[in-house]
Amino acid sequence: MPTEVILPKVDMDMTHARLVKWHVAEGEPVVAGDLLFEMETDKSVMEVEAEADGTLSRVTGVEGTSIGIGEVIAYIFAAGEALPADELPLDVTPADAPPSAKLATDDPASETSATETRAADVPTADIPATKPTATATAAAETPRATPYARRLAREHNIDLSTLRGSARRGRIQSADVPPDTAARPGKQQTDLDLFGQVRCLDRQDARHESDRSDSDRVKPATFLLLHGFSADHTSYASLTHALAGKGHRVLVPDLPGHGQTTAETCHPDDLAKPLAAVLDAAAADELHIVAHSLGAVPALQLSERYPVRSLTLIAPAGMSSAIHADFIRGIASPASVAELAHLLRLLSAKPDRPDILSPAAVRELFDSLSQGRLTALAEALLGEIGLNVDIVPALHNVAARRPVRVIVGGRDRIIDARAATCLGPNIAVHHFPDAGHLPHWEYPREVLSILERSL
Amino acid sequence: MSTVAELSYAEAIRDGFATAMTADERVVLLGEDIGVYGGAFQVTGDLVERFGDDRVIDTPISELGAAGVAIGAAVNGLRPVLEFQFSDFAALAMEQITNQAAKMRYMLGGAVSVPVVMRFPSGSGTGAAAQHSQSLEAWLGHVPGLKVVQPSTPYDAKGLLLAAIEDPDPVMMFEHKLLYKMRGNVPEGHYTVPIGKAEIRRRGSDATVVASAVMVHRALAAAERLAERGISLEVIDLRSVRPIDTDTIVESVCRTHRLLCVYEGVKTLGIGAEISARVAESEAFDFLDAPIARLGGAETPIPYNPRLEKAAVPQIEDIEKAVTGLVAGRL
Numbered sequence: 001m002p003t004e005v006i007l008p009k010v011d012m013d014m015t016h017a018r019l020v021k022w023h024v025a026e027g028e029p030v031v032a033g034d035l036l037f038e039m040e041t042d043k044s045v046m047e048v049e050a051e052a053d054g055t056l057s058r059v060t061g062v063e064g065t066s067i068g069i070g071e072v073i074a075y076i077f078a079a080g081e082a083l084p085a086d087e088l089p090l091d092v093t094p095a096d097a098p099p100s101a102k103l104a105t106d107d108p109a110s111e112t113s114a115t116e117t118r119a120a121d122v123p124t125a126d127i128p129a130t131k132p133t134a135t136a137t138a139a140a141e142t143p144r145a146t147p148y149a150r151r152l153a154r155e156h157n158i159d160l161s162t163l164r165g166s167a168r169r170g171r172i173q174s175a176d177v178p179p180d181t182a183a184r185p186g187k188q189q190t191d192l193d194l195f196g197q198v199r200c201l202d203r204q205d206a207r208h209e210s211d212r213s214d215s216d217r218v219k220p221a222t223f224l225l226l227h228g229f230s231a232d233h234t235s236y237a238s239l240t241h242a243l244a245g246k247g248h249r250v251l252v253p254d255l256p257g258h259g260q261t262t263a264e265t266c267h268p269d270d271l272a273k274p275l276a277a278v279l280d281a282a283a284a285d286e287l288h289i290v291a292h293s294l295g296a297v298p299a300l301q302l303s304e305r306y307p308v309r310s311l312t313l314i315a316p317a318g319m320s321s322a323i324h325a326d327f328i329r330g331i332a333s334p335a336s337v338a339e340l341a342h343l344l345r346l347l348s349a350k351p352d353r354p355d356i357l358s359p360a361a362v363r364e365l366f367d368s369l370s371q372g373r374l375t376a377l378a379e380a381l382l383g384e385i386g387l388n389v390d391i392v393p394a395l396h397n398v399a400a401r402r403p404v405r406v407i408v409g410g411r412d413r414i415i416d417a418r419a420a421t422c423l424g425p426n427i428a429v430h431h432f433p434d435a436g437h438l439p440h441w442e443y444p445r446e447v448l449s450i451l452e453r454s455l
Numbered sequence: 456m457s458t459v460a461e462l463s464y465a466e467a468i469r470d471g472f473a474t475a476m477t478a479d480e481r482v483v484l485l486g487e488d489i490g491v492y493g494g495a496f497q498v499t500g501d502l503v504e505r506f507g508d509d510r511v512i513d514t515p516i517s518e519l520g521a522a523g524v525a526i527g528a529a530v531n532g533l534r535p536v537l538e539f540q541f542s543d544f545a546a547l548a549m550e551q552i553t554n555q556a557a558k559m560r561y562m563l564g565g566a567v568s569v570p571v572v573m574r575f576p577s578g579s580g581t582g583a584a585a586q587h588s589q590s591l592e593a594w595l596g597h598v599p600g601l602k603v604v605q606p607s608t609p610y611d612a613k614g615l616l617l618a619a620i621e622d623p624d625p626v627m628m629f630e631h632k633l634l635y636k637m638r639g640n641v642p643e644g645h646y647t648v649p650i651g652k653a654e655i656r657r658r659g660s661d662a663t664v665v666a667s668a669v670m671v672h673r674a675l676a677a678a679e680r681l682a683e684r685g686i687s688l689e690v691i692d693l694r695s696v697r698p699i700d701t702d703t704i705v706e707s708v709c710r711t712h713r714l715l716c717v718y719e720g721v722k723t724l725g726i727g728a729e730i731s732a733r734v735a736e737s738e739a740f741d742f743l744d745a746p747i748a749r750l751g752g753a754e755t756p757i758p759y760n761p762r763l764e765k766a767a768v769p770q771i772e773d774i775e776k777a778v779t780g781l782v783a784g785r786l
Contacts, residue, residue, distance in 0.1 A: 148712050148744040167745070167784030174712065174744045175784075350660075434658070445709070 002081045003052035005074040007039060007067050010046055010157050016066045017041050019073065024050070026059040030076060037061070037073075046157070054078040145172035152177040155241075178358065192233070192254070196277030197263035200253035201233045205244045221286040221309070221455055222249040224278070224302075228293025228317070229381070230331045230374060232259030235292070239440055242448050253278055255298065257373050266376035268389055272298035279306055288454055292440065293317050293414070294381070300394040303402070310403045310454035313395075314447070315412055315437050319423065321386030322416035332378035337366045349411035349436030356441065392423070399426040403454055407447060409435030459642050465498045465635040467609035468574075471616040472499070472536070474645050476506050479534060482620060484511045485525050486538030486574075495540040496576050496635050518544045522551035522573070526625075529571035530559065534620055541587045542575030542629060545595070556625040557600030568623040572616070578631040578669060578719055579768055585756035588764070590720035592629045592667075593729075596696040602626045602650055603696040607671040609639035611694060614648030622650060629696075631668040631719075653700035655707065659689035661782050662713035665704055665730050667693040670717045670769060677774035686782050696726055704730060705737045712744035713781050719768045722751025746786050750777055 007017055020038040024030050030050040037048050050056075054076040061073025143160040145153070149172045153160050158177060165172035192199035223243050225236045233240075233252040240250045256265035256274055263274050275298060279287070288310045291299030296316035303311045317323065327343055334340040341362050348356050357365065381388055398404055404426065408417035410433040420429045430450050432439045440447040462470060475482045488495060490503040490513040503511040514521040518539060525537040539545060545552065556569050579588035596603045602624060606612040612630065619626035656671060657678050664674040671692045678688035689711050691704060708714050714734055716727030727749040734740070734747060750769040758764050780786050 146744045147740050148742050151741045168786065171784065173784050445706070 002075040002077045003054065004072045005036065005076060006072055007069050008048060009069045011041055011043065012154060014041055014069060016068055018066050019061045019063055020045060021063055024056045026056055028056055030054060030056055050076060052076045052078065143172055144170055146174065148174045149177050192260050195281050197261065197274045198253045198278055199260040200251055200278050201240065202251055203240060203244045204249040219286065220247045220249065221288055222251065222282055224287060224289045225250065225252045226289065226291040226295030226299050227255060228295050229328065230369065238444050239448065242444065251278060251282055257377055264373060267380045268294065268297045268377065272301035275302060290314065290451060293437065296391050297389055300391055300398060303398045304394060308402060311398055312405045312407065312451060312454065314407045314440055315409060315415060316391060316406060317415055318387060318389035318391035319419035320416050323387040324414045325382050325386065327414055328378050328381055331369065332374040333372060334366055334369055337363055340366050346413045347437045349409055349434055349442060395427065396424065405430060405450065407439050407450060409437060409439045411435065412437045459640045461638055462609050462641045463635065464609045464612050464637045465496060467613040467641045468498050468616055469500050469502060470641060471613035472502055473505065475617055475620050476510060478645065481532065481534045482536065483528065483533055484536050485514050485521055487514055487516055487540055489513060489538050494538060496632065518547035519551060522548035525571050526551055526556045526569055529569045530567050534570055536572040536574065536620065538574045540576065542577035542591050543586050543589050545575060545591055552595065553598050557598045560624065561600060569625050570623050571625045572619045572628060574628045574630060576632050577629045578633060579757045579764055580633045582759065582761060582764065584759040588757035590752065592696045593720050593725050595627045596726065601697060603629065604650055604694060605629045605667040605696055606694065607634065607668050607692050609637065609641050611648050613641055614646055615650065617645060618647040618650050621647065626650065629668065633669050651695045651698040651700055653694055653703040654692045655689065655703065656692045657688065657690040659687040660711055661687045662715060662778050663689045663691060663707040663711045664715045664717055664774065665691045665693055666717040667696065667726065668719065670719055673769065673771045674717055674774055676771045677778065680775055681778055686778060688778055699729065699733065701733050701737065705734060705739045708734050708739040709742045712742050715748045715750065715777055715781055717750045717769050717774055719752050721754060722749060723754060725751050727751055745781050745784060748777055748781050748786055750774060
């Protein structure tokens with residue numbers, strides 16, 4: 001039976017996509033794996049490959065039009081294949097089909113009798129039966145994968161059929177799914193909105209009320225998530241996803257000197273300045289700020305100036321002068337990919353676990369850090385005895401007026417988490433004994449639940 | 456300020472009795488040979504000397520009769536605790552347990568409650584053969600109207616016993632015979648362990664084992680060995696068979712992506728089957744990275760031969776092997 005070419009569903013909530021361009025013309029031969037066409041979804045342009053060998057035929061998908069997901073836009077005919085009778089376009093259905101034709105299509109034996117001629121030209125009794133073969137094909141083409149691997153593939157827009165399974169009977173497990181989308185070749189960069197000089201992810205998902213029970217319904221708020229030294233908005237990917245999934249608006253800027261933001265900085269006190277444009281545009285009356293590590297500095301400056309509902313600092317820098325200075329210097333100008341990989345391992349509490357970033361992602365980060373955008377900032381951060389940044393006075397100032405939480409990991413190797421115990425009674429401290437410098441990576445559900453308590 | 460003493464599991468239960476009987480004179484104990492003899496497993500010990508034979512009552516050898524007396528006493532305002540010599544003998548009292556105790560409150564429209572506690576020494580490993588070694592907690596866990604608990608430590612044994620005595624409904628407490636001599640810290644005086652709440656005994660990230668009673672300790676021992684090979688096992692002590700703490704299990708599986716249920720009762724239609732189904736029905740389904748696995752008792756009466764007896768229920772090595780296969784994707 002000819003292989004249907006359909007517009008694949010690559011995202012949970014997509015119903016249509018735009019057919020951008022055919023890469024194979026009608027009548028041309030294709031081999032499975034050849035680039036067949038490009039389609040554009042809300043998020044990106046995807047390349048779709050041929051699933052079978054044969055000739056591209058009966059192309060109905062028109063370039064530039066929006067097409068429903070799952071619609072057949074062409075067929076690939078293997079040598080000798082013809083289109084089955086019940087799917088023939090009306091204009092080629094033989095008008096003089098004898099009554100016996102219908103019976104013949106129910107005969108399983110006839111499926112082997114396809115001839116080299118087109119369906120319209122052959123006696124209708126030879127039209128292949130469709131159903132048994134279709135089922136067999138579908139079963140063979142559905143990759144065996146665990147629910148978790150399917151979930152990850154869905155979230156990262158990865159086609160499972162491109163993966164090789166390493167578990168029993170070739171089953172794809174989570175370890176077979178590339179660990180992060182950044183590591184995948186040809187990935188589309190997330191579109192970040194431009195606020196003044198700052199590139200910022202602005203995400204607000206449509207809320208499906210039917211998904212939630214009454215008790216689950218919280219008033220949607222706006223979260224501003226500020227990343228730490230040398231990171232960017234992607235470090236909050238899972239928290240962003242989780243908060244957006246609960247109906248909140250999530251703003252995640254790339255701080256000056258970082259990521260896609262082109263504005264540079266050479267002093268920590270300058271990190272907050274360009275963010276005013278983000279806050280003004282957000283115009284949120286229910287604004288909650290979450291900041292990680294060095295992000296605490298701009299977070300506190302903003303909290304002193306804007307009517308923020310709550311402030312949550314994760315492993316904040318500047319509670320004490322203690323800092324892993326080699327980490328800061330090394331990250332700002334890593335000598336090699338290997339050195340960077342060693343430094344990144346310091347972030348995690350579990351040295352025995354797989355690295356927090358894939359090798360490809362580490363290389364990509366190395367290329368980005370090698371531009372030297374952070375060297376001046378690193379020098380400004382480090383003084384004679386340690387960190388040149390002191391957040392404590394600002395922290396007390398803000399905590400006197402609004403709820404402030406500090407989340408620390410007991411096995412943090414970058415800052416001294418014990419300093420959190422000396423912050424005073426106005427500040428709630430959430431201590432994860434087994435977490436390192438990234439409690440929101442290591443305990444995402446728990447951190448999310450702490451954030452929700454501020455609502 | 457209460458102090459903590461190191462007690463055996465049996466002593467912890469006795470301490471729980473003393474605490475409850477001192478505080479509440481409605482608490483009475485019934486059972487075969489629980490008085491002067493001190494109980495088949497020496498749980499009641501010297502309680503008859505301390506509280507008298509009108510509160511520590513030896514019953515005739517009739518489980519059905521004693522269960523009826525205990526249930527009737529509960530309906531009439533006492534807080535009776537009935538000891539069975541072996542959980543296998545629950546079969547003799549099944550009419551009273553399932554048709555009377557479990558249903559009376561419901562059928563009388565809430566006019567009465569049945570605050571009775573029944574204790575069942577259970578499980579294999581003592582060479583007591585087929586009629587004295589079963590793990591029947593799933594039987595009683597199948598009956599709405601009953602609560603079923605399975606403490607695995609001296610602390611939980613006392614805390615769950617006190618919670619059971621205070622509970623307005625019939626509570627069945629299964630005590631694994633191999634645990635009676637196990638020692639652990641037990642606070643003096645009154646405290647309770649909530650019925651229906653599981654406990655994470657060890658945090659891990661590669662797989663979750665849900666176990667109860669003696670299987671908790673075997674899972675913890677397996678976790679120790681697996682840790683040497685870099686496999687991080689989370690161990691959940693179920694503690695209550697009815698109600699089951701689904702939330703704790705689901706939350707754990709969402710983190711570890713793999714589930715192994717370990718239970719001593721016969722595998723088919725057992726506790727692990729119920730837990731597996733709950734996880735498959737929950738949000739954790741989308742987080743499973745391997746098939747759910749079960750280790751349960753063999754489909755056989757418990758053999759008398761010590762080697763066969765051991766082979767009929769999950770051991771540390773079995774758990775170690777199952778988790779290794781689960782994490783490696785071999786299942």
